[in-house]
Amino acid sequence: MRMEVHESPAVTVERAEKVYRHALLGRTQAAVRDVSFSVEPGTIHGMLGPNGAGKTTTLKMLLGLVWPSGGTFRIHGQDSTRPAGRRGLGFMPEQPYFPQHLTAAGALRLYARLADVETDAIGTRISGLLERVGLAGRERATLDTFSRGMLQRLGIAQALINEPAVVILDEPASGLDPVGQRDIRNLMLSLRDAGVTVLLSSHQLSEVEAVCDRVTILNRGIVAAEGDIDDLLNVSGRASLKVRGFSAGLPREVARHADQVAVSGGVWVFSVADAAVRAVVDAIDDAHATLVSVTPMRDSLEDYFARLLADSAREVTRS
Amino acid sequence: MIARVGSIALGVIADSLRRKVVYVIVFFAGLLALAIPSLPDYGVGVQAAVFREVALALSYITALVVALSLAANRVPGEVERRTVYNVLSKGVGRAEYLIGTWVGMFGVIAGSVAAFTAIEQIVALITYQDAMWRLWQGALSIALEMGVVAAIAVAVSTVTGPVVVVTASLALLFAGHARSTLVGGEGALALKPLYPSLDAFNIVNPVAHGSGVPATYVAGMLAVFVGLTGLALVIGVVLFSQRDL
Numbered sequence: 001m002r003m004e005v006h007e008s009p010a011v012t013v014e015r016a017e018k019v020y021r022h023a024l025l026g027r028t029q030a031a032v033r034d035v036s037f038s039v040e041p042g043t044i045h046g047m048l049g050p051n052g053a054g055k056t057t058t059l060k061m062l063l064g065l066v067w068p069s070g071g072t073f074r075i076h077g078q079d080s081t082r083p084a085g086r087r088g089l090g091f092m093p094e095q096p097y098f099p100q101h102l103t104a105a106g107a108l109r110l111y112a113r114l115a116d117v118e119t120d121a122i123g124t125r126i127s128g129l130l131e132r133v134g135l136a137g138r139e140r141a142t143l144d145t146f147s148r149g150m151l152q153r154l155g156i157a158q159a160l161i162n163e164p165a166v167v168i169l170d171e172p173a174s175g176l177d178p179v180g181q182r183d184i185r186n187l188m189l190s191l192r193d194a195g196v197t198v199l200l201s202s203h204q205l206s207e208v209e210a211v212c213d214r215v216t217i218l219n220r221g222i223v224a225a226e227g228d229i230d231d232l233l234n235v236s237g238r239a240s241l242k243v244r245g246f247s248a249g250l251p252r253e254v255a256r257h258a259d260q261v262a263v264s265g266g267v268w269v270f271s272v273a274d275a276a277v278r279a280v281v282d283a284i285d286d287a288h289a290t291l292v293s294v295t296p297m298r299d300s301l302e303d304y305f306a307r308l309l310a311d312s313a314r315e316v317t318r319s
Numbered sequence: 320m321i322a323r324v325g326s327i328a329l330g331v332i333a334d335s336l337r338r339k340v341v342y343v344i345v346f347f348a349g350l351l352a353l354a355i356p357s358l359p360d361y362g363v364g365v366q367a368a369v370f371r372e373v374a375l376a377l378s379y380i381t382a383l384v385v386a387l388s389l390a391a392n393r394v395p396g397e398v399e400r401r402t403v404y405n406v407l408s409k410g411v412g413r414a415e416y417l418i419g420t421w422v423g424m425f426g427v428i429a430g431s432v433a434a435f436t437a438i439e440q441i442v443a444l445i446t447y448q449d450a451m452w453r454l455w456q457g458a459l460s461i462a463l464e465m466g467v468v469a470a471i472a473v474a475v476s477t478v479t480g481p482v483v484v485v486t487a488s489l490a491l492l493f494a495g496h497a498r499s500t501l502v503g504g505e506g507a508l509a510l511k512p513l514y515p516s517l518d519a520f521n522i523v524n525p526v527a528h529g530s531g532v533p534a535t536y537v538a539g540m541l542a543v544f545v546g547l548t549g550l551a552l553v554i555g556v557v558l559f560s561q562r563d564l
Contacts, residue, residue, distance in 0.1 A: 063408050066563040083412040091408035097400045099330065101337035113326040115409040158405055168408075 008077050010166050010197035011039035011062070017070035018057050031057045035071070035223055037216040039199055041165075044192050046208040046229075047201040048301075049218035050309060055201050056094075058218065059168060063091055075166055087116070090164035094171040094201075096155030098143050104130060104154055105139040108161055115162035129157040134183055148175040156187065166197045173204055185211055209233075209301040217305065219312050233298040239277050240297050243268045245289035253283035271297055323411050324419040331423025335389060343388075344431050347381040348438045367447045371527040374439040375457045378432060382465040385431045387488060389424045390472030391481040398564055407564075414556045421473050421552060425466045432462045453531035457522060463544040464520035468492055470548040474555030477562060492517065515550070519543045 018032040032054040039045040049055045060066035062073045064081040078085035098107045108126045117125065130136050133153040138146075146154065152175050159167055169188070173181040181204075188198050188211050202208050208215060209229060217225040225232060238259075244267050250258060257280050258270035272280050277294065284291050299307075354373055394417070397403040406416055436458040443451045472488040479487075494501065495517030502514050519540050525532050 060564070063404070065404060065407060067561065083407075083410045083415075085410075086408060087410035089408060089410070091404065093401050093404045095401075096405065097402055098405070099334055099402060101334060110326060110330055111405060111409060114323055114406060114411050116322070155405075162409065 009038035009074075010041040010043075010076060011045070011199055012074040012077075013037055013058065013062060013071065014073075015071040016058055016061055016068055016073065018054075018061060018066065019069040031221055032061070033221045035218065035221070037223060037226055039166075039197055040214070041197050042192060042195045043213040044188055044198040044200060044211050046212035046215040047199065047218065048203075048205070048208060048215055048305060049224075052220075053218040054221040055218050056170070059170060059199075059201060063089075063168070088162075088165045090159035090162060090167040092155040092159040092167075092169050092172060094174060095148070096151055096158065098151065098154065098158075100144040101142060103140050103142050104135060104146070107143060107154065108157060111158050112161045117162055125161065125163075129160055132160075132187070133157045134180075149177060149180050152176055153180070156184070160191075164196070166199065167191060168199045168201075170201045171203065172200070173202070173207055181207065205301045205305055215301075217308060219309060220316075224308055224312055229301070230298075233301060233304055234296050237274050238271045238297045239274055240269065240271050240293075240295045241277075241280065241284075242292040242295075243270075243284055243289050244292055246287065251283050251287045254280050254287075267292065320412075320415055323415050324422060327406070327411070327416060327419025328423035328426060331389070331393070331420055332426050335423070335427040338388075343384055344381055344435050344438075347377045347384075348435060351377050351439065351442065367443070367449060367451070368528050370443065370447070371451060371454060371457075372523060374443075374454065375461070375523050375527060378435050378439070378458065379461050381435050382428055382432050382461050383468065383492075386424065386428050386465040386469045387472060387485050389427060390469045390476060390488070391484045392476075393420055393424070394473060394476040394559075395480050395484075403564060413559050417473060417477070417555050417559055418552060421470055421548075424469045424473070425462075428465045428469060429462045432458045432465070453526050456531045456537070457526040459537065460520045460522045460526075460540060463540055464517055466544060467495075467517065467520075467547045467551065470551035470555070474551045474558065477555050477559035496521065515547055517547075 014036050016032050016035040018030070020029050020031060021027070022029075035054065035058055037045075047055050047059070057066060061068040061071070062075075062080055064083070064086060068081065073080045075085055075089055080086050080089065102110065105126050108129065109122055112122045112125065127136075127139070130139060133156050135150060135153055135157065138150070143151065143154070152172070156169070156172060159169065172188075173184045176184060185207060188200065191198055192211075192213075200208065200212060212229055214228050215226070215232065216223060246254075246268050250261070250268065250270075254270075257272040257276040259272070261268065261270040263269075274296075281291060281294070351374060354377075394403075397406075403416065407413065436454055439454055440450055440452075443449055443454075468488055468491075471491050472484050475487045476484045495515060498514045498516040498518060520543070522532050522536075522540075
């Protein structure tokens with residue numbers, strides 16, 4: 001994979017707008033309003049939102065597939081609504097489809113040529129990519145014999161054929177079995193390790209939570225939340241502690257701060273406020289007990305997402 | 320740009336072969352072979368001229384069927400199945416995509432007409448011991464006219480579906496051959512030079528009954544072909560460039 005050093009954000013979307021106009025009735029409907037976000041190089045950035053939130057429209061505007069009503073769209077500083085600005089980009093659409101008469105290698109060869117890949121490099125790149133996405137040995141199979149999951153894998157290979165610096169994946173794990181989903185997660189992580197920027201649109205919140213460094217959540221065409229995953233989810237302000245060796249029960253200093261206390265097989269599990277962690281750890285030392293783990297308590301992305309949408313719905317009802 | 324246009328064109332040609340376009344050619348060639356015994360027996364010279372006329376007519380229908388079957392659903396199908404996303408996201412411009420699509424179609428049309436003409440020549444050699452080389456002038460005119468029809472169909476298909484594409488293309492084809500009827504009256508004479516006529520491609524009489532057309536006429540046909548195809552593709556690119564996919 002390409003490892004170029006870029007100072008500026010890999011992807012920049014500023015004040016994106018898309019308004020659809022009904023040709024006959026003259027009615028307008030805003031699908032995307034004032035959406036801005038940026039993706040740092042070498043990170044995995046998630047785009048989340050319920051159906052109709054504007055994710056796909058925003059991605060399509062970034063890819064020059066839908067004309068924006070306003071805003072700017074840049075990939076490594078270049079206007080991505082123009083063909084030249086998309087040359088260093090890989091894109092896998094949701095449920096990718098290919099001409100069925102092609103073989104797997106034939107399809108990749110076609111896209112390699114379209115992406116101006118040097119002719120000498122095409123063969124080795126195709127075999128390397130097919131192996132990477134788990135389709136080794138299927139080079140000569142025609143695509144009408146491929147399952148949905150195999151087409152999904154080929155879609156990812158297609159997105160990577162030009163060794164892009166930025167990859168946009170729309171629901172990459174859709175239609176894959178659990179092993180395939182894990183493979184895709186590992187692939188995204190390996191891309192990030194190689195310095196590739198990944199913009200991931202997905203409904204699979206566990207997948208996003210597992211791989212993304214940062215997320216942008218869209219709802220009703222606007223940015224409802226944006227930030228590092230850890231910052232967004234670590235909102236409880238509490239930590240969970242696991243301790244072994246409290247033979248005489250909880251020491252007074254620990255008991256003063258502990259909540260949700262549970263004991264099983266001599267292991268005590270309880271939560272304390274972040275501000276009290278230091279004092280509690282000292283008390284555990286004084287009691288000669290063993291601190292097994294300290295884990296920040298945080299929301300799951302699913303809980304956070306559901307709460308955000310519920311808050312948004314309440315605001316709309318109020319207004 | 321040329322490499323990308325060429326890659327798209329090759330994809331269209333490969334897809335056309337999968338669609339078994341060759342069956343259409345074989346079908347019409349078979350019709351031609353069946354038609355020979357039913358030709359009136361006027362004497363060898365007249366019968367050969369009638370053969371050339373029938374051969375050109377069948378070649379024309381073959382090319383029209385091939386052109387419309389290729390063009391009607393190519394762009395709408397790629398947009399609907401979203402295969403066009405894979406292409407455009409690679410930095411391919413919409414103009415390159417449309418031109419490459421048309422070049423591929425024109426390649427298939429020209430190949431079909433050439434194959435059909437070669438079959439006609441073989442039949443003529445066997446039946447009349449005459450290679451009838453001037454049939455190739457007719458083949459060229461048919462290929463060029465169907466190239467224009469394909470360009471019109473591609474342009475229309477950027478904004479609408481297959482049924483409208485076929486209807487509009489046929490309507491424009493007929494209108495293209497009806498200049499003297501549609502703008503032949505005194506009041507419309509001023510419009511006549513501006514009317515995009517396809518009559519330049521109609522060389523059935525000189526090919527079937529005469530000794531063909533001179534090279535200057537062929538050059539004129541090529542100029543009309545370039546002009547009308549270019550106009551149709553420019554309109555197609557403008558329409559497609561404004562479309563949300």
